[in-house]
Amino acid sequence: MTPLLSVQDLSKMYGGHIGCKDVSFDLYPGEVMGIVGESGSGKSTLLNCMAGHLVPDAGQVVFDTRAEGPQDTVTMSEPERRMLGRTDWAFVHQHARDGLRMGVSAGGNVGERLMAVGARHYGDIRATATDWLERVEIDAGRIDDRPTTFSGGMQQRLQIARNLVTGPRLVFMDEPTGGLDVSVQARLLDLLRGLVRDMGLSAVIVTHDLAVVRLLADRLMVMKSGHVVEQGLTDQVLDDPQHGYTQLLVSSVLQV
Amino acid sequence: MTENAYNFAYLDEQTKRMIRRAILKGLAIPGYQVPFASREMPMPYGWGTGGVQVSAAVLTPEDRFKVIDQGADDTTNAVSIRSFFQRTAGVATTTHTQEATVIQTRHRIPEEPLNEGQILVYQVPIPEPLRFLEPRETETRKMHALEEYGLMHVKLYEDIARHGHIATAYAYPVKVEGRYVMDPSPIPKFDNPKMSGNAAIQLFGAGREQRIYALPPYTQVVSLDFEDHPFEASKADHPCGLCGADDSYLDEVIVDDAGGRMFVCSDTDFCDARQSAGFKGKDAA
Numbered sequence: 001m002t003p004l005l006s007v008q009d010l011s012k013m014y015g016g017h018i019g020c021k022d023v024s025f026d027l028y029p030g031e032v033m034g035i036v037g038e039s040g041s042g043k044s045t046l047l048n049c050m051a052g053h054l055v056p057d058a059g060q061v062v063f064d065t066r067a068e069g070p071q072d073t074v075t076m077s078e079p080e081r082r083m084l085g086r087t088d089w090a091f092v093h094q095h096a097r098d099g100l101r102m103g104v105s106a107g108g109n110v111g112e113r114l115m116a117v118g119a120r121h122y123g124d125i126r127a128t129a130t131d132w133l134e135r136v137e138i139d140a141g142r143i144d145d146r147p148t149t150f151s152g153g154m155q156q157r158l159q160i161a162r163n164l165v166t167g168p169r170l171v172f173m174d175e176p177t178g179g180l181d182v183s184v185q186a187r188l189l190d191l192l193r194g195l196v197r198d199m200g201l202s203a204v205i206v207t208h209d210l211a212v213v214r215l216l217a218d219r220l221m222v223m224k225s226g227h228v229v230e231q232g233l234t235d236q237v238l239d240d241p242q243h244g245y246t247q248l249l250v251s252s253v254l255q256v
Numbered sequence: 257m258t259e260n261a262y263n264f265a266y267l268d269e270q271t272k273r274m275i276r277r278a279i280l281k282g283l284a285i286p287g288y289q290v291p292f293a294s295r296e297m298p299m300p301y302g303w304g305t306g307g308v309q310v311s312a313a314v315l316t317p318e319d320r321f322k323v324i325d326q327g328a329d330d331t332t333n334a335v336s337i338r339s340f341f342q343r344t345a346g347v348a349t350t351t352h353t354q355e356a357t358v359i360q361t362r363h364r365i366p367e368e369p370l371n372e373g374q375i376l377v378y379q380v381p382i383p384e385p386l387r388f389l390e391p392r393e394t395e396t397r398k399m400h401a402l403e404e405y406g407l408m409h410v411k412l413y414e415d416i417a418r419h420g421h422i423a424t425a426y427a428y429p430v431k432v433e434g435r436y437v438m439d440p441s442p443i444p445k446f447d448n449p450k451m452s453g454n455a456a457i458q459l460f461g462a463g464r465e466q467r468i469y470a471l472p473p474y475t476q477v478v479s480l481d482f483e484d485h486p487f488e489a490s491k492a493d494h495p496c497g498l499c500g501a502d503d504s505y506l507d508e509v510i511v512d513d514a515g516g517r518m519f520v521c522s523d524t525d526f527c528d529a530r531q532s533a534g535f536k537g538k539d540a541a
Contacts, residue, residue, distance in 0.1 A: 079402045086406075101389070101410070105417055108410050115413065116406025122416055122482040144417050 002064050004029045004202050005050070005170060010059035012042075012049050018226035019045035023059070025221060025231065029169070032196060032203045034217030034234060036210060036249065042226040043206040044174055050204065051091050051172045052081045063088075063170070086116050090163035094175040096155035099162070100147045106133060106158055107143040113166045132161040136191060153184035157191065164195060171196075171203040177212055189215050210253055214238060222246045265312040265345040271295055275313035275468070279459060282470035287436030288400070289383050294466040304337060304362055305463030307379035311360045314375055314459070315341065320348045322356035327364040327505065327522030334362075351525050363426070365447040367504045367526040370456035372473060378441040380462035383469065385429045385439040405437045408480055416485055425490070431478045438469060438477075445479065446491045446505045452477035494519040497539030499530035 003026035012019035020042035027033050035043050048054040050061050052073060061073045066088065073081055085091070093099035100109055110129040111119070119125050130140045136157040138150075147155050156176065163171065176192065177185040193216055196203055205216055213220055213234055221231040222243065230243040241247045263269065271293075278292035297305040315321065321341055325333035329351040337360060338349050350356050353366040360377040370376060386396045389407050399407065408429050415423045428445035432438050440451060441460060451458065451471065458471040471477065481487040495502040497518040504526055506519040518539045521527035531540070 082402060082404065104389070104410055104414060107417055108413050111413055112406060112410050114406075115409040116404065118406075120409070120483050122413065122484050125413065126417075 001028060003027055004064050006062040008060045010049055010056050012045050012056045021226045023228055027202055029202055030200050032217045034213030034220045035206045036213055037223035041223040043223055047172055047174055047206045086113055087166055088169050090168040090171040092159055092163055092173040092176050094178045096159045099159040102148050105144045105146055109162045110165050117166060132165050136161040153180055156188060171201055173205045175207050262344045265315045267312045272313045275309055278468040279470060282468050283472045286471050286475050287432030287438040289467040289469045291466055292468050294463045301464040304379035306461030307360050307377050310377045310459050310461035311358060315345055315347055315358060319357045320350050320355055322350050322359045324361040324364055328524045353525050363442050365443055365450045367523045370454060372455045374456040376456050376458045378460045380441040380460045383439055383462040383465050383467040385437055408437050422485055429480050431480060433476050444505055446489045448479045449489050492519055496521045497537045499527045499535045500537040501530055
């Protein structure tokens with residue numbers, strides 16, 4: 001089977017500082033990869049390099065495109081990469097405000113990606129938007145309200161709906177549950193798990209919350225100071241951590 | 257003021273060359289916003305500094321100049337710009353659309369069809385149609401370059417969601433020759449169809465924003481819309497009170513403090529011509 005996403009020796013330096021160094025992994029269709037590590041360990045740098053938001057200094061990010069098979073997205077032309085960014089890829093930001101248009105209604109936010117790929121029928125766009133709001137458990141009556149009137153959890157769910165509406169195959173998530181209280185986190189995780197399973201999505205999830213990866217991720221990568229120190233099946237890594245840093249990370253989770 | 261105080265048409269020749277280069281580039285790429293080094297003009301931004309610079313660059317001593325402000329030849333903006341070029345260029349002026357070779361306009365396209373050889377200069381306050389949806393100029397330029405115009409429809413979507421129909425009534429976005437999305441300056445959308453296939457050269461100047469764009473003659477200009485909410489060139493549903501025309505764009509004028517109002521052609525030259533040809537509306541004296 002061809003991997004959906006194949007990352008090879010990806011490196012990014014910030015001057016003399018290491019962003020991330022020599023990261024390699026394969027992600028197969030339907031698989032969810034978790035990336036954990038402390039603040040500053042290079043998780044977000046890695047994610048942004050993969051999603052094309054940052055230009056890596058070295059390495060390849062090969063994505064299995066629908067039309068032309070595996071392509072290196074680092075060297076592909078910008079229009080092609082941006083096209084991927086609004087069709088087959090999705091990016092869920094930590095802060096919903098970064099991923100939403102706050103001055104545009106919920107329906108417009110969900111509809112934007114549809115219109116960006118050529119939808120020109122108002123009735124159809126609205127019907128799809130309504131459907132998606134319901135799938136992320138937002139009352140369809142709120143379709144014309146602006147995201148500014150939504151709670152943090154609703155904004156995050158709206159951002160997810162807006163990203164998944166074009167049926168992407170790969171979702172990048174940067175701390176999707178960060179900044180939400182635990183009960184809202186639980187609902188969001190439940191929702192995400194359902195969507196990932198139903199749509200057969202592949203996802204790369206960056207988080208520092210081990211509970212999130214335990215629930216969502218099939219495989220886990222542990223990063224420290226820009227390097228991957230351990231990777232493997234999620235349960236394996238969390239239950240039997242090998243590297244000293246991973247052991248520290250697992251043991252520092254508070255038990256209630 | 258002495259005769260030699262100013263160069264012909266106020267601007268110096270080097271500046272005019274720079275502006276003409278921008279105009280030529282704009283004509284070569286219809287709808288593309290060409291940056292230019294906008295000069296300080298002896299009038300405030302928002303009074304048509306972009307249009308005035310474009311007019312100055314294209315005027316020749318043989319030209320006959322007309323200025324329209326909201327359709328009218330006799331309002332402040334029109335009078336002051338017309339007298340500006342009378343004094344600095346000494347060109348002939350007119351109020352008749354047919355006689356003019358260069359027409360500078362704010363917010364309207366004349367009702368009478370324009371001919372080959374005429375130049376229509378628009379004053380543009382905000383040249384970027386995507387501005388209010390995407391405030392980053394770097395991003396909107398990229399969107400133009402890569403033809404990513406989905407966002408423009410988000411604006412129209414918001415209109416329908418909020419008002420039940422496309423409520424944008426002026427500065428209605430258009431697509432030029434199937435490529436660039438362009439802000440037609442704040443003309444009413446009633447005028448949008450007149451831009452398409454027009455025999456005249458249409459030039460757009462935005463002074464504060466330092467952008468020039470253009471439509472060469474007979475350019476295809478399509479107003480954006482949805483399949484189930486097609487574009488409509490709307491106007492007030494009345495005939496003109498003075499000349500009786502029912503196919504021209506109308507201004508609503510409050511005539512007393514008891515709710516009295518009348519509708520009159522916004523294009524004063526068009527209305528005058530009809531009145532002198534014997535047409536009479538219901539409010540005509």
